[in-house]
Amino acid sequence: MTGQLLNLEANQHRSRVLDSWIAGRDGAAERTGVVALGENSSGSLTMSELANLIGAAHRSSSGSQVTAETGMRVSAAYGCMSLIAGAIATLPLGIYERKGNDRDSADHEYWWMLNEKASDGWSASAAWEALILSKLSHGDGFGEWIRPSPFSNRVTGWKPLKRQTVQPFKDGKEVYYRITPDDGPVYVLDRADVIHLPSLGFDGLTSPSPLTYAALEAIGTALAAQEYTGRFLAGGGNFDYALKTASKLDKTQLEQLKASLIARAQNGGRGPLILSGGLEPAQLSVNSKDAEILATRLFTVEEICRIFGVPPFMVGHTTKTTSFGSGIGEMGMGFVRYTLQRHLTPITQEVNSKLWPVRQRFFVEHITAALERGDIKARYEAYRTALGRAGEQPFMDATEIRRLENMPPNAKLNLNGGTSAEQPDQAPGEQQEAP
Template identity: 40%
Template sequence: MTQPWYNEQRVRTPGSVILTSWRAEREAARAQGPANSVPVSGITPGTEAYAWLTGHVGAGRAISERSAMSVSAVYACVSLIGGALASLTLETYQTEGDSRKKYRPPLWWLLNEQMHPTWSAPVGWEFGAQSLLLEGDLFMRIHRVSPYSPDVKWLEPMHPLCVDVIRASPERRAYLFSTPEGVIALDQDDVIHVPGPGFNGLRGLSQIRHVLRQPASIALAGGEQAETMIDQGLRPDLVLKSGDKLNSEQIDKLRGQWAERYSGAKNTTAPVVLPNGMDVKEISISPQDAQLLDNRKFSIEDIARIFGVPPFMIGQTDKTTSWGSGVEQMGIGFVKYTLQRHLVKIEQEFNRKLFKTARNFVEFNAATLERGDFKTRNDGYRVGLGRAGEPGWLTVNEVRRMENLPPVDGGDTLNTGATNAPEPNPPAAE
């Protein structure tokens, strides 16, 4: 699309203006010499370059997107939010005065069925949710029918690590996408960008590098500790006590025989035979004393807190929750306090990038997640339809539509609540 910040000189410049400017800045930085560069030998733990490459800040393990997703709690939270987002329908609306009505332009198919020839819509939404929850940004490239057309041909999800955001002017951002064909520069109007918390005007805050690093590192450490204990046959650390004095050769031989015979899960049932009146003393503490299980539970709750997911929704059900009973209350609370903050940002970003007008807009239909049981729905429909003395605000066909049933004749009349009962003080009969 033609952008207002393109002046005549920029239009006449061949190639991408943004990409040309970016390359010029990079070449100028390189020309300054090795003072601005970091040698490979200098990329060591604790340096800024090491933190940038690995996401490792301070003490602990370096956490990447792949290692974070190997933690069950992280995987469960990301899958839950991504799956919920993918299951919602992003409806398109038109305003008519003070009311609105649904309509289905070609854009509806892109948002709900197929974003791109290589991306179905649900998969694209799950990928976008994972990028937003772990890397701090959701990016989608808008493929338009032509550079001068507002019509959208495709929506292509892009991984945040393949995107570089720069300021093209004080009022506008530019996006550099690394693709197999090379670097592509796009204006902000041709990119869907939904940042997470900590947005600094260019990028959102990466959860992997910051809030998620320590809990995920603790969870990985707990898993490795449990795996090591199982691999060693759940045997504690032992000390062999002997009344006789042993030389170094005897000590090394005894240690080697013990490790060969009794170490590992395969030798857990082998009997222990001690020569020369030797004794065995356990010096390690039990998993309960080490609070291994408690630490793993705490890491699950901490990770769930970061993502805003109630622990019981990812299988942590050992504590009583303050939620109401029933799936309906769980779904309403999850949509209201966790999903809603993501849905609003996505809706507004699509509205301002695809429509640029208040007449047309998109909105997620979260009714499927808030859907109650059959009895609860019927009670709500009964109130909506109205009855004698109580006007209704739903018609029969509107209720049938919400239950995916065909309309019936005469079902579009709204109940006014009027009755044919006699007046309270009828006139006396003549």
């Protein structure tokens, strides 16, 4: 135990709050108890929580074993998680400064780690995608703020943490996180040093996995259907059949039939089946359409999409129309409003509370304009109204519109979007005559 305590104190990622608490303790026995607290805190875990933590499988009614890893083998679940995590990872995270009731874009040092490079070995996009994927598959996404020293309030970067390496626990009213990395000693982090994105069903420490809780039966059914289809195709795509005849076969005919069946089986179920003695084939199994195997797989797609809040058409399930609207802008706004926003708001609240816990001068906010943009015709009509060309009061100028379209400013454009009138050439000191 003492050796683990030394490793805890030597680790560069230790918590600044927890370190000051440990430093104030007197006596090795008391300090050893702090480490024991982090190690023995799993006693309050339920069997379900322990199974989620170690990645144990949950058995569905179909008999398939469902885990966060096997769940991603179902294309609908993989598509939903890939869509959500990828969309959030590519959204810019703007930093703003409050100025009374207004706000303005801020040139802050944290912008780089939130949008470009999270830390060594992690681009910001890859780190956000890993964090959101952990939340969607395991129920909780964890990350660690990297500080220049254990007692610094400044953050120099961050990195995602594997769900199975993080164990939250309580000491009184305080929440701590015991980290068991794949390589290196165990260490404990304070809440201020951890990014924690919970899911629906959060109990203050952990959240249930959507894959093994809400989607257990849908994922299990999809896995069983995939396995059955694979076995069916591996067997040559043939259904079971029987042989019937109105007469009685003699010994010679039975031997011939047996040899024919063995030869066909040894050939992988291919080749003709030689029948004699009035034998006729009779199909026993119904075809795939009658058995509704295909319908079952389509149903699981809709069930999985419903759990993740993703419209089926966005993962390639185009058998039904969408209620988001038919235009690109309408579908983008619907996706942001009803699917992404439930993830974006917790992210910004977690980042704001950890980066600026006391002073609320700065804050972050995702820039979703790119996803909500309509087609070019709809945008240009909106810009026309914004410039006051449709008889409306103008509230934008050409420079602001060019900025939204990622175009550089044009000095020849006036505030109303027109071209500045060019003055005739004049010689130095020459005055223009009054009209």
